[in-house]
Amino acid sequence: MINNRFFGKRRPDAPRPIPPGQYQEDGFPVLSAGPTPKVDTATWEFTIDIKGSTVASWSWDALNALPQTDIHTDIHCVTKWSKLDTDWCGVTIDTLLKDAGIDPPAGFAMAGCDGGYTTNIPVADIVDGKGMLVHTFDGQPLAPEHGGPVRLLIPHLYLWKSAKWVRNLRFMDQDAPGFWEGYGYHMYGDPWREQRYSND
Ligand SMILES: Nc1nc2c(c(=O)[nH]1)N[C@H]1C(S)=C(S)[C@@H](COP(=O)(O)O)O[C@H]1N2
Ligand SMILES: [Mo]
16 A cells, blocks of 8 residues: 655654544644744843752853753644644753753753743653653754744653743743643643643
């Protein structure tokens, strides 16, 4: 049987299921709650905050000087499209924490962005290689509408957790809703368990 996705420039390991309720999308839809912010890499800075204080920060050059990681993965949007076999490059959250000499705090993180978007994630879901800051998609600089210069990528959760134009991670003891979670999206957002809305 001919399946389009085998004609991509990279062959997937094996055909595989997609999460329940999702369909395969070959394009790359743009979903943003507001306008695409103008981000200048000359002044861009990414920070980690713990209990209200900034404990580490990286300029664009500093981020690019860290060890870089490639990832080949599928992404799943709560609006029901899944895009298979996507290729990204960036810096894992593990690498950032190691560079800063910080042990991953227990609890939760809130990602903050240019433009004001926020989303909450358990810390356990961004360490051990599960979360990254990405600046490259398909070998090219990440397009502004998809979150360039830098977005968060947490492929095992619905894509609203992958904050575009990300500028900081705030570590918190208690969970708190981010932007969409405040409008009834699920606090965790596992696509395999169809955790779309708060009571799913
Ligand atoms: N800063 C920011 N990040 C965001 C969003 C947003 O509106 N602002 N939308 C989220 C949602 S709901 C989705 S589905 C994905 C969409 O990413 P894409 O536009 O690259 O497909 O980005 C997520 N990250
Ligand atoms: Mo979304």
